[in-house]
Amino acid sequence: MQFFGGSEISPAPSAPTGSGNNAHMMYIFNRNGVCLLYREWNRPLRTLNAQQDHKLMFGLLFSLKSFTAKMDPTSVEKGNLGVPQLPGQGCSFHSFRTNTYKLSFMESPSGIKIILVTHPKTGDLQEPLKYVYNLYVEYVVKNPLYVPGTPIRCDLFNTALDQYARSLA
């Protein structure tokens, strides 16, 4: 039936090119909801102002994490909801996909949440997100000029991140 065809109504975006503009944008939040970093490489549509956008993103992920943990059919006991867990422990939300983008998420045990929005045909991004967390530790946490809990303003981190985002397939 034409209803489920969809190709004329909402054409799928072009496949990722090798030139590397696959990543659309990235958010990094800390445990208290402060948006430490927001970088965008390709975002034509902006519906909210920056503050509302960050709050919406943080709230959404907090709720999604909580929801996925509550609806887990395989867990034996009720874990401690809302507390960041070690990787592999408990139920952790990884990504959601729409027909135009894919949002991948990773939370470290210290509560640092990394969100990356990419092309929908991207594979699993847990390893790249771990690499980004590594970049964060190297260039931000170990930077003597950085005050923890404030937005990240480190040149080296931005450069390394842009370079890595461009290389994501």
Add this chain to the structure above:
Amino acid sequence: MGREVSESCVDNLMIEMVSAYCNRFYSTKPELAARRIEAIGYQVGHQLSERYTMERPRFSDHLEAIKFICKDFWAELFKKQIDNLKTNHRGTFVLQDNRFQWLTRMSIDPSPANADLSQDSSGETAENRAVQITSMHLYFPCGIIRGALSNLGIPCAVSVDTSNLPACSFVVRIKA
């Protein structure tokens, strides 16, 4: 000499030490903070040079001692040697490290995009602050070099030139 400690641990300890001396102990007197940090470096350099010259014979002249600092001593501390050594043969040596380990992760605010004139002075002070903190971090290695050399019998004064980060040049002036 079998005990080891994590490098991240030492890096973080350095950062906290400089921050504690600059912001808490001597927040109104940066020269005193600098002097204390350099004194700590002096002690450390003194003891480290004792440890690293255990098996070696005495140095024949100043140049040999400086070469020891550039090669073996720096390699033990930072896993690399000094990249360039210059001298004027009259007691002044310049030790240049093109990628000093404790400065590799320091990066400043990228300049803000707004052209607000009133914000101009705050942008300048942010960069000044970065330069100030960078030079604070370099007092410790200056102290290390001074301590090591004075333990080898060479009293000297060490200063640092940071015209292009992360490369830095330590200027050693031997007291005649």
